[in-house]
Amino acid sequence: MLLNNQHNNSTNHSNGLAINGNSSPNSLVADSPIGANASPKRSPAQQKNSGHFRGEFVGKVIIVTGATRPFGRQMSLTFGREGASLTIQGPSGERLAAVKESLVRSGVDERRILAISGASTEEGTAMELVERSLQRFGKIDALIVSVDLISDSTEHSAADQLFGGTMRWLVYLSSLLVKPLAKTEGSIVAISGTLPKTAMAAQWHAISRSALAGWVANSAQMFGPKGIRINGINVGIVRADFRSRQAKNEDEQQNLCSSAVNALRRPGTLEEIGQVALFLASPSRASFISGQVISADGGTNGA
Numbered sequence: 001m002l003l004n005n006q007h008n009n010s011t012n013h014s015n016g017l018a019i020n021g022n023s024s025p026n027s028l029v030a031d032s033p034i035g036a037n038a039s040p041k042r043s044p045a046q047q048k049n050s051g052h053f054r055g056e057f058v059g060k061v062i063i064v065t066g067a068t069r070p071f072g073r074q075m076s077l078t079f080g081r082e083g084a085s086l087t088i089q090g091p092s093g094e095r096l097a098a099v100k101e102s103l104v105r106s107g108v109d110e111r112r113i114l115a116i117s118g119a120s121t122e123e124g125t126a127m128e129l130v131e132r133s134l135q136r137f138g139k140i141d142a143l144i145v146s147v148d149l150i151s152d153s154t155e156h157s158a159a160d161q162l163f164g165g166t167m168r169w170l171v172y173l174s175s176l177l178v179k180p181l182a183k184t185e186g187s188i189v190a191i192s193g194t195l196p197k198t199a200m201a202a203q204w205h206a207i208s209r210s211a212l213a214g215w216v217a218n219s220a221q222m223f224g225p226k227g228i229r230i231n232g233i234n235v236g237i238v239r240a241d242f243r244s245r246q247a248k249n250e251d252e253q254q255n256l257c258s259s260a261v262n263a264l265r266r267p268g269t270l271e272e273i274g275q276v277a278l279f280l281a282s283p284s285r286a287s288f289i290s291g292q293v294i295s296a297d298g299g300t301n302g303a
Helices: 042-050 070-081 093-104 124-136 156-176 178-184 200-226 248-259 270-281
Strands: 002-004 062-063 087-088 113-117 142-146 187-193 229-235 238-240 292-295
Touching: 062 070, 062 124, 070 087, 070 093, 070 142, 070 270, 087 093, 087 124, 093 113, 113 124, 113 200, 124 156, 124 178, 142 270, 156 178, 156 200, 178 200, 187 200, 187 270, 200 229, 200 292, 229 270, 238 270, 270 292
Parallel strands: 002 238, 062 087, 062 142, 087 113, 142 187, 187 229, 229 292
Antiparallel strands: none
16 A cells, blocks of 8 residues: 655655657557667666665566556666666556656666556557567566555456456466566566555455465466466555555545554555565575565554
8 A cells, every 4th residue: 555755755766767758658669679688887876776686687677567656666666776677567658758757867778678558457468568578678587567456346346357357467467478487487576555454445455465365376386397486565554655546635644554553653665665576586585485475564463
């Protein structure tokens, strides 16, 4: 879950990606001859802001879905500043162009970024993500998928959205990635938000969390023999730099924060979630971790 914090400047210090902005929402950036194995020249700002994973993701190719949303955008920033080549996806070409504008200012080479506009429920989008990534970069090392599991509805439409859209697309996309990820012994990290333990308004979200955990555990067993690791992150209350759909005004945001007490007595940051994703995607640091859903929630359980 995300909370608005207009004064939070956490993303101002992040370095990430640059995408080829095109006003057409269905457009793709033109393919470039640059290869993923060529080490990108890193600006002083990027070198300064790189974390403990410095150099490990240089030359890696990462697909990030939902890049125009808070979690997906942060994942793009996080992996981009670590030197990865990125394929980013979002439903709106206009929003992707806005992301590009802010990220180009970070000094990241836009030739290393492939942007694909399309809905994260359409099989065609999934196919383009995989095919264009291989055409552009020659390989795929990881998928960082921002899973939108939240619905305000308790009706059957929520079930249709969850199982007929979100989870179905995740299963399809991961099936397309089996061969490419097997070649690189890559990984998948699925990120979803959490909600406070309220009444029936959150019932479909609770069901969706179980669905995601089941998918992670089952897929890890299926793809593990091929060297592919699959993990998930359940996120607690996290402040974002724009208003979330779950908190409609500032008072509601404060209520959400106070109602979801955790052991650390504070909301998390997008950067903190990014570091968890970096760890899980790391081929050296998390090489023996698979089939797990990590709760990055400040210690909500039992708080």
